[in-house]
Amino acid sequence: MISRRFILLAGIAASLTAAPAAAQEKSIVVASTTSTQDSGLFGHILPLFKAKTGIDVKVVSQGTGQALETGRRGDADVVFVHAKSLEEKFVAEGFGVKRYPVMYNDFILIGPNSDPAGIKGSRDIVAALKTIKAKIAPFISRGDKSGTHAAELALWRLAAIDIAKEKSDKILGPWYREIGQGMGAALNTASASNGYVLADRGTWLSFKNRGELEIAVEGDQRLFNQYGVILVNPAKHPNVKQELGQAFIDWIISPEGQKAIADYKINGQQLFFPNATAPGA
Amino acid sequence: MPENASALQLVLSGDPALYAIVRLSLVVSLSAALFATLIGVPFGALIALNRFPGREAVVVVLNALMGLPPVVVGLAVYLLLSRSGPLGELGILFTPQAMIVAQTILIAPIIAALARQTLEDLWNEYRDELAAMDVGPLGRIATLIWDARFSLVTALLAGFGRAAAEVGAVIIVGGNIDGFTRTMTTAIALETSKGDLPLAIGLGMVLLAIVILVNALAWGTRSIGQRVAG
Amino acid sequence: MRAFAGDLPIVLEDASVVAGALTILDRVSLRLAAGAPTALIGPNGAGKTTLLRLAMGLIAPARGKVSWDGSESSSPTRRALMFQRPVMLRRSTAANIRYALAAAGVGRSERAARVSELLALVGLASLGERPARRLSGGEQQRLALARALAKDPAVLFLDEPTASLDPAATKAVEDVIRAVSSRGIKVVLATHDLGQARRLGGDIVLLHRGRVIEVSPAAAFFSNPKTPEARRFVAGELLV
Structure with a gap:
């Protein structure tokens, strides 16, 4: 009697937790900074990206150091941070594929x-x-x-x-x-x-x-504060969703993504200035 | 979420984002409480009914683990589930499953320790009678768990309350991802850091209401138990 | 409920029980055979409860041996023991009996009928659905008796079955004991109530300080005790 009841409960618990797992498909994890998250930028641009590609972007917002560490451990597909020298070191060490400048605030x-x-x-x-x-x-x-x-x-x-x-x-x-x-x-x-x-x-x-x-x-x-975006190196971490992650990077540095960034305003003030094409950014 | 809404308005208007957060919190913490019960009650029963060398030490450690710091559990589970960790293959870091794992580890000792105490007290009462009735080891455990079921439900609720109220473990292993792993407590931490106090307060009120409800349920369970079992 | 002589006679030979430095039973030799009830009497601390547990098989002797119908290892399927302070399971009165029936291996289909039968036997038919812990002391004692009888024992041990009960409740319990005995179940009861020993006992065993002092048929024991201790005990003097 008891065991039957417990099995039932366990089944309920399992079915509850199975639902999010199914929704996980076609999604990437982006390790980013508190500033992009707290400012509301992601809330503005991610729905546009999802509408276009169907890709769900899950943002884990951390400090830049922690976000890079998350990437280094292979727990994110993309890092999106603002500390150019640390980003370049991250790529040089082989943890990232390539750094793309995105915007500054x-x-x-x-x-x-x-x-x-x-x-x-x-x-x-x-x-x-x-x-x-x-x-x-x-x-x-x-x-x-x-x-x-x-x-x-x-x-x-x-x-x-x-x-x-x-x-x-x-x-x-x-x-x-x-x-x-x-x-x-x-x-x-x-x-x-x-x-x-x-x-x-x-x-x-x-x-x-x-x-x-x-x-x-x-x-x-x-x-001035420059942001860069980097795909975590699939050669180091085979679990990285290379295609989906690159699709996100390609979009955010495309004219469409750059416009979405420029369009984000609070009280009429623009927060982030896209500069993906600026040399040396 | 609407800007500049007051805490009460947010709660009363049934803001969908807020309710998604509340729902996830409940699913994660209830699942953790169920799994922790499945682990903790048999474990507690094992200790309650058996005498073995080092038993006192196990009981002391178990009681101490009731106070496990959530951030320590979070960090340990993070290192375990990280792609670079031993269970990285599962790929469940930053998912609700990871949060359930962390909270299960956090509250299993609570449920085990409470179950151990409850079952041991009852065992001391029942031991002679069950021996005289020649009840076998499995039958004894089943009898004790069944007759202590109301107290054990109270232990489950205590574990659930602790899980629902903790932030340290879920924020580390869940990542506080909007619409996916954001719970009431991580949202409160985030909104406070954003300076959005009304939303933080609104969620705080919901959390408080849930905690009160859980305690009312525990109280109700006890009195039903007394009426049914004497 | 028919008793078979399966576990009888119970024979204790020079059996001792010790707890630490304390000797609780000291080289006890005793034969419990089918027939009229045996009453164990003696002052508090004489070792009556320990003797019941030993004969039940709940504890093993430190020295000497105990055998049931010649066998030294026998599971207590045909023996039942009612403790001095029986513990009611946290269930209803009927569920307590149902539990004991299940523990004794009685099939599910038979249980309902047996529950009613046992409740009627101990006079609790109207209280089946009450939580057992809400019963009065005398009712709990009778429920414990019904629970002990659930396994259809050949021998029933009773430890102070009426201690702390009022006369009416005591009579109700004694009536059940007589009914049980008349069905051929061997009753062994420990009591410090001499009147009860006289009313129920077929044989009397006097214990003092862990030793068997005298074993006699009840009539002879009370009219013509053989030992000085028995004489003093029957006369109502304090044995210390």
Whole structure:
């Protein structure tokens, strides 16, 4: 009696879980960044891609470092991230087939409207960062090895401030706070602690819990943020869905895909600027 | 999902995306609770009815595993199911199946430990009578499980509650893929990080309601059990 | 319910039971044969319950031996034991009996009739659907008796079957015991109630500190005890 009942239950459970397995056909997994996901870009372009090709794109959104690691382990078919040097290393190591530039957006420095560092309206990100440190105003760092985190560290180096070294020398002050989380969490933290934070414009525009936060610095050339897309190498991981993954890449760098990216706007503002054909992007 | 909708509106309007998320959460956590019961109850019975060297240690470890951190389970299952891991061939990472596996591992110890306690208490009561009636080992286990069924359902519900409320394991092995592996808890984590608090709160309310419902069911099961079995 | 002499006589030869350093039964030799009920009497801690369990086959002697109709290994299919505090299964009254019938290997088709028969025998016919744990103490005792009889035993061991029951409930249980005995089932009961031993016993076994002091027919035991301990016990003195 008992065993019969248990078998019945197990059967129900099995049938429940079998349904998603069937729907799995003709789909790819794209490991991407929190910025593309949180900004809502995928929500806009993926339905267009699916309507055209019937391919279901499953986006696992992670930091750039984690997304590349997911690709390296063979758990994604395509990686779509923004850290050019890491992407090139990924391809050079043989984990990716080829890197294609897709689009860029820009970073902005966000801060409280009380502006304790007095940098609001500046177009010089390097000078702004130097001032923040000099005035020991709170600064929130992603600290999660994401593309945004890598970009932030590069900007500090341009300002002749070596965060990693100061940290290892234990002279980094408590004004610099690494939270080890995504963009949204960093913005939430900045909002709660009246700190500055480097953010991508896309996440910022769709971010709702702004509180006292506003843009402090924008428009500097050095704040541009290039995205690339890479097919995970089927030679390393035979399970990679080469054809479907390449179809996604081909579409997103095609005029149609590029237009879809340019068409995505929040409050009338364009978030991402397609540049698949730009040399050296 | 509609922009700027209040939490309550989202819940009451039956927003389809929200209900798909709720449905997936229920399917994953209920399946995990069933599988964990199929594993945990016989395992608990085995420990409850047998004396062997190291038994105390097994009981201590089992009780300790009730507090397994979900992220640790998530990481372990991730490494197991990753294409580069030992079970990569299955290709179920970032699917609901992977989430069920992780949650099953997470809550099987809870159900096993609760079942062990329940069955051992009942065994202490029944042992002499069943011996005098000359009931065999399998018959004993079946009798104990049947007579403790109401308590065991309560254990199942406890496991389900824990599974439905955890985020650490499912976000790692499920990947929080929109419309595919996004559960209530991972959606709450995501929407909070996006600063979309109304949706996060709406989902939080649904989750809370489910947890309350589960506890009401557990309570109801106990009182039915008392009426039926005395 | 006909009793066969399958397990009888039960013979204990120099059987001892120990628990740690404590000797609970000390070189007991006893023969339990078909016939009138045997009553085990003696003060608390004399070893009555242990003797019942030993004769039932639930425990093995540390020294000496126990045999059932000459066989030293015998599964208790024809023996039943009612514990002093019987545990009711978490089921209805009828389901408790049904369970015992199934455990005794009674076929599904026969069970319903046997359940009614046993419920009637112990006077619980109207309470079949009540959860067993909701029965009164006397009713539980009678249900336990019905459950013990489900396997159609040749010998029925009863451990203090009426301890803590009021006189009316005690009479109801004793009536059932008499009915059982009259069907040819060998009854062995442990009791510290001398009146009960006198009312039910065919033979009396006096135990004291784990040893058999005296075995006599009931009439002789009460009118003319042979040992000083038996004399003092019958006279109502405290055996310590």
